[in-house]
Amino acid sequence: MSASTASASATPVLTLDGVGRRFGALQAVSDVTLHIEPGERRAILGPNGAGKTTLFNTICGDYPPTSGRITFFGTDISHLKPHKRARMGIGRTCQSSTLFSGLTVQENLYLAVRAAKPGRFSLLKAKPGDPDLERVRALAEQVRVDHIMDTRIDAISHGQRRQVEIGMALSGVPRLLMLDEPAAGLSAAERPELVKLMAELPRDLTLILIEHDMDVALANSEKVTVMKDGVVVVESTPDKVADDPMVQAIYLGEGH
Amino acid sequence: MIMMTSRQWMMTAAGIAILMALPLLLPNFWLVNIFGRALVYGVVALSLTFLAHYGGFVSLAQTMVAGVAGYAVAIMAPTAIPLGPLAMPYGAAIPLAVLAATFAGAIVGMIAVNTREIYLLMITLALAVGFSLFAQSNITWFRGYEGIRNIVGPEVMGMPFRTPMVFYYISLIVAVLMYLLVLYVVRTPFGLVLQAIRDSDRRTAAIGFHVGLHRIAAFALAGFIAGWGGVLITFYNIGITPSSIGLWATVGVLIMAVIGGLGHPLGAFIGALIYVVMDTFASSIIGHDRFNTLIGLVFLAIVLLSPDGVWGAGKRLLNAFGKGPGKPAPKEELL
DSSP, X not given: XXXXXOOOSSOOSXXXXXXXXXXXXXXXXXXXXXXXXXXXXXXXXXXXXSSHHHHHHXXXXXXXXXXXXXXXXXXXXXXXXXXXXXXXXXXXXXXXXXXXXXXXXXXXHHHHHHHTSSOTTOOSOOOTTOHHHHHHHHXXXXXXXXXXXXXXXXXXXXXXXXXXXXXXXXXXXXXXXXXXSTTTTOOTTHHHHHHHHHHTSOTTSEEEEEXXXXXXXXXXXXXXXXXXXXXXXXXXXXHHHHHOHHHHHXXXXXXX | OOOXXXXXXXXXXXXXXXXXXXXXXXXXXXXXXXXXXXXXXXXXXXXXXXXXIIIOOOOSOHHHHHHHHHHHHHHHOTTOBSOOTTOOOHHHHHHHHHHHHHHHHHHHHHHTTTOOHHHHHHHHHHHHHHHHHHHHHOOTTTOGGGOEEOOOOOOBTTXXXXXXXXXXXXXXXXXXXXXXXXXXXXXXXXXXXXXXXXXXXXXXXXXXXXXXXXXXXXXXXXXXXXXXXXXXXXHHTTEEOGGGGSHHHHHHHHHHHHHHOTTSHHHHHHHHHHHHHHHHHHHHHHOGGXXXXXXXXXXXXXXXXXXXXXXXXXXXXXXXXXXXXXXXXXXXXXX
């Protein structure tokens, strides 16, 4: 067990205990141990191919771990299906935008709201005034897409898609939100909007952020885990990480 | 997805009114052998369009599922020759047959639940061919190569089902109900989830939906729709044989759906009408044994010139003249 985390009295939101994931001969992630405390803002930093996204996928269940154990609020979720984990309160966005491109912004958010509730096979249409629709409107305002509700996803900008994605990840009132390179591919004009939006997220929401851009990662987190070649190399506060010779070697060595 | 504006409702109502009036305008041959037949095959094609357009699953098993209903109603029909041990009134046989097709659809969905694209095509094709060969070789229930004859359908208000007017109106009612069912379902949460699965199944799971169960439910619903088509086709053909659900019938339904346009439920009926017209008149144009050449050429032309079928071409034409239902139409509340 890692002693690096100051042991808090509350149950950790997420614990990874020696988690590994192997694809055939490739050990993409090995022996990762993490403790994420309630309300923590954690960045996972590392060069391309470090295993960050694979680690995310083991947490949300797309690729369950091949070794180790993951607990969420004390419950072992190592082998739960992705939709079960989502219902427990793990919200995520993906590295590449994967919204439902043939549906409108409103419909995308509506589905995310419905997903968190029973009656998922409902054959009844929502009527005006339906609480789900109210919730959709509130989410849209929160991520500032309420002016494009009836526009199809394939007709909105990349930055707006990111905002919709975060809105969807927030829909189930998640207790843990995982963002996979949320700023990737955004224009200089769109980036501040996203950073602001992230800063406005409720403080009791635990956030894990994958970034390969060091500046974004350090600016948006309280604690940073640095990965390389599938293992955790450093875990510390943003300013210490910035000065860490090993981290500098990784990044300068990569020519970044 | 489809949004029905009041204008589109009016067009739908006008279309239905014209179809209602057809018996006054057309001779019985056109009523039954062209329009009636197009409606009943169109229902089976509709089930394919529903799966393909809204779920993204191109299934070749829809003819087979219709065949399950067809055989079920034939086995239970009180008029069947030879009469089976399960004979019961049509009033019970028809719902049971549709139920059987719904189950068959769900089973196809369960078998194909983890397959996509070409693998889904292969699995459903294998099921379709397998069922047809099974029906051909099973004597006890399916009566082998001969099939089951004299499935004339129930009497409706004292008139035989085969009366042109009765057959046409019942086919029309079933077709319209199935069409409206599809339009309705795709705007419900369940229908939206299907479209979400089509766009990104992984993300659909990531927000908390069980993708597999929704897929199976979609196949069951498609089975329900195809089942009504299968029952009516069996009445139309006055019986059922293995060849009527074989490979050619399977391909035929696929061709109908593609020619008409997979982008809209209406395409299924447009395609079925074109297919039936060509099937009927090919013999007088270029000889009956050339039907496959003709339909093949039409299919090729459609796929090359208008991949979204006649429906898509029609929509583009209307848009070009600036009065079509195209363009993101003003939206009702939600969905």
